[in-house]
Amino acid sequence: MIQRMWSIDKVKKMSTSEIIEKLQSMNVDFEIERFKKQAQNHISAIQLAEDHYYTQDFHAPGLDEDFIWLAMIELWNRIIPEKYNLEMIDDLMQEGYEDIDKQNYGGGLEKWEKTWDMIISIVPPHIKSVTEADKFIPDLTQSIFNWCQDFEIELGSTGMKDKSFYAKRIKYCQDFRRRFPKSDKSILENMLRAEAESYTELGDMEAAKKLLQEID
Structure with a gap:
C-alpha cells in the first residue's frame, strides 16, 4: 500500500x-x-x-x-486563533492575491485589511521600517515590502469603482506612515502621494495640497 x-x-x-x-x-x-x-x-x-x-x-x-x-x-x-502567527499572515495574504486575480477585489482587499492588522499586531513597536518588519517576519511567500505597496495600489484601483475604498486607502497610508516611519523614502513618498490622490478623488483639495507639500 x-x-x-x-x-x-x-x-x-x-x-x-x-x-x-x-x-x-x-x-x-x-x-x-x-x-x-x-x-x-x-x-x-x-x-x-x-x-x-x-x-x-x-x-x-x-x-x-x-x-x-x-x-x-x-x-x-x-x-489560539486570536494569537496571530507567520503562517496565518502568509495564508491570508496569498488568499487575497488569489481573490484579486479572480477580480474579486472586495473580498481580496478585505483579506488584506485583516493581513495588515495581523502584521502590525505582531511586529514589535520598536521596529519602525517595513524592511525591518520583513526581517522579523521572514519566509513569507511575498515580502511585506512588496505586498504593502500592492495593497495601496489595489485600494486605489478599486476606489475608481467604489469611492469608499479611497477612504480605506487614506487610512491605510496614514497607518503605514505612522507605524513604519523609518521605511524607505520612496515608499513613504508613494504613500503620501496615494493619500493625496485619494483626498483629491474625494473632493478635499486642501488636504491633498497639504500632503503634497510634505514631499521634497
Missing part, C-alpha cells in the same frame, strides 16, 4: 482529538495547555514545532514526519 503525503487539507479534516491522538501514536508528547504557553514565545507554528516537537524522540514511519508541523499549524489555528 502506497502511503500518501500529508497535507494541511488532510489535517483540517481531522478533529482536534484525532490530531492529538495521531501525535501521541507517534510518541509526540502534546498537551494543550503546554502548547498555549509554548506559543507565547513564537510567531511561527512551524518554528514552534522545530523547537519543541521535532526535538522529541518521535516515531514517524514513512511520510508521517510532515504531520507534526502540519498538526501544529492547524492546532494553533483552532486553539
Whole structure:
C-alpha cells in the first residue's frame, strides 16, 4: 500500500482529538495547555514545532514526519486563533492575491485589511521600517515590502469603482506612515502621494495640497 503525503487539507479534516491522538501514536508528547504557553514565545507554528516537537524522540514511519508541523499549524489555528502567527499572515495574504486575480477585489482587499492588522499586531513597536518588519517576519511567500505597496495600489484601483475604498486607502497610508516611519523614502513618498490622490478623488483639495507639500 502506497502511503500518501500529508497535507494541511488532510489535517483540517481531522478533529482536534484525532490530531492529538495521531501525535501521541507517534510518541509526540502534546498537551494543550503546554502548547498555549509554548506559543507565547513564537510567531511561527512551524518554528514552534522545530523547537519543541521535532526535538522529541518521535516515531514517524514513512511520510508521517510532515504531520507534526502540519498538526501544529492547524492546532494553533483552532486553539489560539486570536494569537496571530507567520503562517496565518502568509495564508491570508496569498488568499487575497488569489481573490484579486479572480477580480474579486472586495473580498481580496478585505483579506488584506485583516493581513495588515495581523502584521502590525505582531511586529514589535520598536521596529519602525517595513524592511525591518520583513526581517522579523521572514519566509513569507511575498515580502511585506512588496505586498504593502500592492495593497495601496489595489485600494486605489478599486476606489475608481467604489469611492469608499479611497477612504480605506487614506487610512491605510496614514497607518503605514505612522507605524513604519523609518521605511524607505520612496515608499513613504508613494504613500503620501496615494493619500493625496485619494483626498483629491474625494473632493478635499486642501488636504491633498497639504500632503503634497510634505514631499521634497
